[in-house]
Amino acid sequence: xxxxxxxxxxxxxxxxxxxxxxxxxxxxxxxxxxxxxxxxxxxxxxxxxxxxxxxxxxxxxxxxxxxxxxxxxxxxxxxxxxxxxxxxxxxxxxxxxxxxxxxxxxxxxxxxxxxxxxxxxxxxxxxxxxxxxxxxxxxxxxxxxxxxxxxxxxxxxxxxxxxxxxxxxxxxxxxxxxxxxxxxxxxxxxxxxxxxxxxxxxxxxxxxxxxxxxxxxxxxxxxxxxxxxxxxxxxxxxxxxxxxxxxxxxxxxxxxxxxxxxxxxxxxxxxxxxxxxxxxxxxxxxxxxxxxxxxxxxxxxxxxxxxxxxxxxxxxxxxxxxxxxxxxxxxxxxxxxxxxxxxxxxxxxxxxxxxxxxxxxxxxxxxxxxxxxxxxxxxxxxxxxxxxxxxxxxxxxxxxxxxx
Numbered sequence: 578x579x580x581x582x583x584x585x586x587x588x589x590x591x592x593x594x595x596x597x598x599x600x601x602x603x604x605x606x607x608x609x610x611x612x613x614x615x616x617x618x619x620x621x622x623x624x625x626x627x628x629x630x631x632x633x634x635x636x637x638x639x640x641x642x643x644x645x646x647x648x649x650x651x652x653x654x655x656x657x658x659x660x661x662x663x664x665x666x667x668x669x670x671x672x673x674x675x676x677x678x679x680x681x682x683x684x685x686x687x688x689x690x691x692x693x694x695x696x697x698x699x700x701x702x703x704x705x706x707x708x709x710x711x712x713x714x715x716x717x718x719x720x721x722x723x724x725x726x727x728x729x730x731x732x733x734x735x736x737x738x739x740x741x742x743x744x745x746x747x748x749x750x751x752x753x754x755x756x757x758x759x760x761x762x763x764x765x766x767x768x769x770x771x772x773x774x775x776x777x778x779x780x781x782x783x784x785x786x787x788x789x790x791x792x793x794x795x796x797x798x799x800x801x802x803x804x805x806x807x808x809x810x811x812x813x814x815x816x817x818x819x820x821x822x823x824x825x826x827x828x829x830x831x832x833x834x835x836x837x838x839x840x841x842x843x844x845x846x847x848x849x850x851x852x853x854x855x856x857x858x859x860x861x862x863x864x865x866x867x868x869x870x871x872x873x874x875x876x877x878x879x880x881x882x883x884x885x886x887x888x889x890x891x892x893x894x895x896x897x898x899x900x901x902x903x904x905x906x907x908x909x910x911x912x913x914x915x916x917x918x919x920x921x922x923x924x925x926x927x928x929x930x931x932x933x934x935x936x937x938x939x940x941x942x943x944x945x946x947x948x949x950x951x952x953x954x955x956x957x958x959x960x961x962x963x964x965x966x967x968x969x970x971x972x973x974x975x976x977x978x979x980x981x
Contacts, residue, residue: 669693672803673705676796680775681707683788688756688776692719692726693800694769701726701772708776725757729772733762735786761789765797770804818868819875822889827897830887831951834899835944844946846900846908849958850915850939853970854931855894862926870924870935877922878915897955905943905975912941912973920971936971938962947976 677689689707694700700718722731729736737759756776763770773793778785814826822830838845852858852874859867871894878896882888887899900908916937924935940961948954957976964980965972 669800669803669807670704672796672799676773676792676799677705677707679795680773680789680792683792684775684785685779686758686775686777687779688774690726690755690774691771692730692774693771694730701730704771725755725760726772726774729760729762729774730769733764733767733769735762735790736760737786759785759789761786761793763793763797763800765801770797770800816890819871819890821875821879821896822887824889824891827887827889827891827899828951831899834887834901835951835954838901838944843902844904845944846903846905846911847942847944847954847958848898848900848908848912848915848939848973849891849942849955849962850896850912850937850973851891851962852894853936853938853966858926858930858935861929866926870926873924874919874935877918881915881918882911897958905941905946908941908943909973909975912939915939916971916973932971937973938965938970939973940965940976941973942976947978 673691673693677691680686680689687708690703690709691705692701693704695702695718698718699721701721703717703719719726719730721727725736725741728741738757741757755774757774758777760772760774762772773789773796775785775789814822816823835845852870855867858870871890875890875896878898879888882898883900885901887901889897891897898911900911903911916939920934920936922935927933927935930936940958940963942948942954942957942961944954947957960980961974961976964977965974968974
């Protein structure tokens with residue numbers, strides 16, 4: 578009996594120990610699995626964050642590439658038409674307007690300013706732009722080396738906002754109204770033509786300078802062509818000695834202006850005059866001195882003539898002025914003013930002239946009362962000039978039908 582009890586005791590004890598071991602093993606296994614699961618979760622979370630950051634960077638890069646591609650597509654789509662328009666334009670202002678429009682289409686900056694260098698003053702003059710402040714003066718000019726525009730022109734190289742910050746521009750020359758994100762010189766065969774300034778670009782891709790370089794290269798060629806055309810056209814209508822309009826151009830314009838006067842019912846006057854005793858001046862002082870006299874007199878008359886009027890060299894020492902929207906009385910006032918101005922001005926060798934000074938004689942005729950056509954009007958003015966010569970020179974007289 579005792580052996581049985583002892584055996585049963587050991588069996589029960591072993592069973593209890595087995596159950597305790599089983600539960601301890603289960604607990605240990607559960608804790609280990611939880612630890613492993615937690616580690617896997619952190620690892621997964623880290624991988625997830627890395628993948629999300631990668632996808633975000635990839636999306637940004639794709640957006641960047643799409644915007645860059647869009648800009649290039651804009652350039653290639655607009656380039657053929659832009660080049661065609663630029664080549665078709667005959668004037669410098671029209672070419673400049675086309676360049677500004679191309680810059681807006683391709684880069685879409687918040688501001689554009691186009692400066693053209695004046696070859697006589699070397700000033701960079703503001704000619705056109707986009708989204709410029711209304712208070713910006715139309716005749717705004719920049720000196721070489723002054724501000725972002727002047728620095729770009731002086732160095733003939735691309736400059737960005739960072740370059741301007743390093744340059745430490747003085748406040749008075751920083752052109753605060755101008756948002757110069759990037760400035761590009763327009764250069765043709767090492768000769769500066771102008772500067773194109775753009776403001777902040779809406780969607781930057783990092784290729785803005787490349788695109789702007791392509792635009793200014795196109796601009797340089799077409800502006801040079803426009804300048805050359807203008808020079809040729811100016812030579813064709815300008816008297817080479819005096820710089821005034823030549824006779825051919827005057828006769829080309831005269832019928833059109835008289836037709837316009839007839840249509841709009843306003844008068845025009847012709848003032849025809851010549852230098853008194855000019856042959857004597859040439860014989861006494863030489864033809865080079867005579868040329869200098871004609872040049873000085875032309876500059877004096879041009880300076881005192883309205884821009885709307887047409888002043889030309891009629892031939893030799895003769896000059897002609899079409900006074901637009903001026904009746905005969907106004908023509909006489911203008912002619913007398915020019916006569917007195919020349920008489921009282923000091924010209925070289927003037928004291929050697931028969932009258933002791935440089936003088937003119939002239940005739941005035943008015944359209945339509947003195948002549949219904951260009952030919953008749955000039956004949957009337959020429960007749961009045963002849964009468965002024967007969968009256969002793971140094972006079973201007975109106976046309977008088979009773980004397981013809």
